[in-house]
Amino acid sequence: MRLRARRRWRLSPLTRRILAVNVLALALLGMGVLYLGEYQDSLVTANLDSLRTQAEIFAGALGEGAVDQRRASFVLDPQLAREMMRRLVEPTKTRARLFNDQGKLIADTDVLSGPGGTVQVSKLSAPASSLFERVTDAIYDSVISAFPWRRNFPRYVEPTSDNAESFPEAERALAGYVTSSVKTRNQGLILEVAVPVQHYRKVLGAVELSMGSRAIENAIRSVRVEFIKVFAFALGVTVLLSIYLAGTIARPIRRLAAAAESVRRRPVREVAIPDLTGRGDEIGDLSGALREMTTALWQRVGAIERFAADVAHEIKNPLTSLKSAIETASRLNDREKERKLLALVLDDVMRLDRLITDISDASRLDADLARDEFVPVPLGKLLATLVQVNEAAAKEDSPRLLLSLPGELGTPEGDLPVSGIEGRLVQVFRNLVANAVSFSPPEGAIRIEARREGRNVVVTIDDQGPGIPEGKFAAIFDRFYSERPRGEKFGTHSGLGLSISKQIVENHRGQIWAENRLDGNGQVIGARFVVRLPAA
Numbered sequence: 001m002r003l004r005a006r007r008r009w010r011l012s013p014l015t016r017r018i019l020a021v022n023v024l025a026l027a028l029l030g031m032g033v034l035y036l037g038e039y040q041d042s043l044v045t046a047n048l049d050s051l052r053t054q055a056e057i058f059a060g061a062l063g064e065g066a067v068d069q070r071r072a073s074f075v076l077d078p079q080l081a082r083e084m085m086r087r088l089v090e091p092t093k094t095r096a097r098l099f100n101d102q103g104k105l106i107a108d109t110d111v112l113s114g115p116g117g118t119v120q121v122s123k124l125s126a127p128a129s130s131l132f133e134r135v136t137d138a139i140y141d142s143v144i145s146a147f148p149w150r151r152n153f154p155r156y157v158e159p160t161s162d163n164a165e166s167f168p169e170a171e172r173a174l175a176g177y178v179t180s181s182v183k184t185r186n187q188g189l190i191l192e193v194a195v196p197v198q199h200y201r202k203v204l205g206a207v208e209l210s211m212g213s214r215a216i217e218n219a220i221r222s223v224r225v226e227f228i229k230v231f232a233f234a235l236g237v238t239v240l241l242s243i244y245l246a247g248t249i250a251r252p253i254r255r256l257a258a259a260a261e262s263v264r265r266r267p268v269r270e271v272a273i274p275d276l277t278g279r280g281d282e283i284g285d286l287s288g289a290l291r292e293m294t295t296a297l298w299q300r301v302g303a304i305e306r307f308a309a310d311v312a313h314e315i316k317n318p319l320t321s322l323k324s325a326i327e328t329a330s331r332l333n334d335r336e337k338e339r340k341l342l343a344l345v346l347d348d349v350m351r352l353d354r355l356i357t358d359i360s361d362a363s364r365l366d367a368d369l370a371r372d373e374f375v376p377v378p379l380g381k382l383l384a385t386l387v388q389v390n391e392a393a394a395k396e397d398s399p400r401l402l403l404s405l406p407g408e409l410g411t412p413e414g415d416l417p418v419s420g421i422e423g424r425l426v427q428v429f430r431n432l433v434a435n436a437v438s439f440s441p442p443e444g445a446i447r448i449e450a451r452r453e454g455r456n457v458v459v460t461i462d463d464q465g466p467g468i469p470e471g472k473f474a475a476i477f478d479r480f481y482s483e484r485p486r487g488e489k490f491g492t493h494s495g496l497g498l499s500i501s502k503q504i505v506e507n508h509r510g511q512i513w514a515e516n517r518l519d520g521n522g523q524v525i526g527a528r529f530v531v532r533l534p535a536a
Contacts, residue, residue, distance in 0.1 A: 015246035022242045043216045055195040055209045063199045074199045082107040094211040103164030156183035156190045169194035173206035189213035252283050318348040376536040377422045378415035380405045397442035404449040416457045417536040420508045431497040432461050439465030459531045467516040467524035477502045
């Protein structure tokens, strides 16, 4: 019981597959969106443009307000330039460096100069992030590091001196070019822009602005965190819906499989297949098909059991007669009586042979009908040929066969085509004709009429015999039922002919029944067998 409970709560292979497919699709989408390279590039470009604009403003202000004229030339005033730089940088949260035309660093907003010397300004680190943010950052970094298309920026190298030679961007700015760059370091990215300071187009120095990527990282982090929240919610919903979907598929299939296994292990009719046809889907169709298959199986099993019992009963009678005759013959000394007993033994042996032959034919009937293919069969020609064969083999006092068709042979009206197995249809009408001949009086008439009724072809076989006893119209089609005419030798028929005929007709999606023919006074004047088959 404990093992069954574990299996019940364990995810089925079908559930795992559905979960894997749905989660994998969502994960691929998440990984694609999680890569925020495009968004990061747009933020870097926007910040570089903003930094370039600020640098141009700084350069313009310095080129006009921090210039000292000496000997008919213009140079930057270091003291005035430092004061202006400090004022200009305060609202921008950037670091500014100013170089003169000789490439010497004359101002750095992160370095304060005073009577006691210089003081290095260090910005306070950002407040500690939450555990969730640290975890998401670590996961994000590990995932992004695996992307082959991740953009790599050049490494930031700390300057070794205060000259412009250690600042490539500033050196190019002194040559009159506006330059910018993005570099990476352990704490993130460094954005740098250098602009020449000009006075009447003369380059007096260069301004270099730099800023960290904290704002960019914060923006990316906020987008990332929001996306991860949405992704986690979508993942949870996907998992729950996948489990629900898998449950609506896996559980019913498991119930159907368990019921089928019960039918296999315990072949009792009390085992029922769950009825799931109300679902209106493929599983409901499967449930209905299994229920119908199980019902047909039990019907077939029941028919086989009844057939076996009937066969045993029918074979037991001639065997009992044989046993009695042989035991009696062994005690007799009269040759005449021995010959009579041997004649009885021969009759019983012939009866057994005929019975076994008919039983063998009946047992193979289902397989033959399932194996053979239906083809158009001209029923009119079939009946005409059957009548000719019977007339050729008939005796002088045998009943005559009279065939009536709605048209001439060779035309659709006379041929009356039906869809079926020709050999089996011949067997049906040969049995019915033989049955009618055995019950008809000598030199009587057996009328066979075939006609078209809507989408069916109807064949009637009328004889002039004593008719069918009341209440036996359905019983005469049972296996081994025998209602023979008086005077006929016992054991001539096995009682399987009409049963086989009914089975063949029903396999052709047709109907067969029997009724009595009555005259104007209500007296029985013969029997009538009717066969209805779908027209081709």
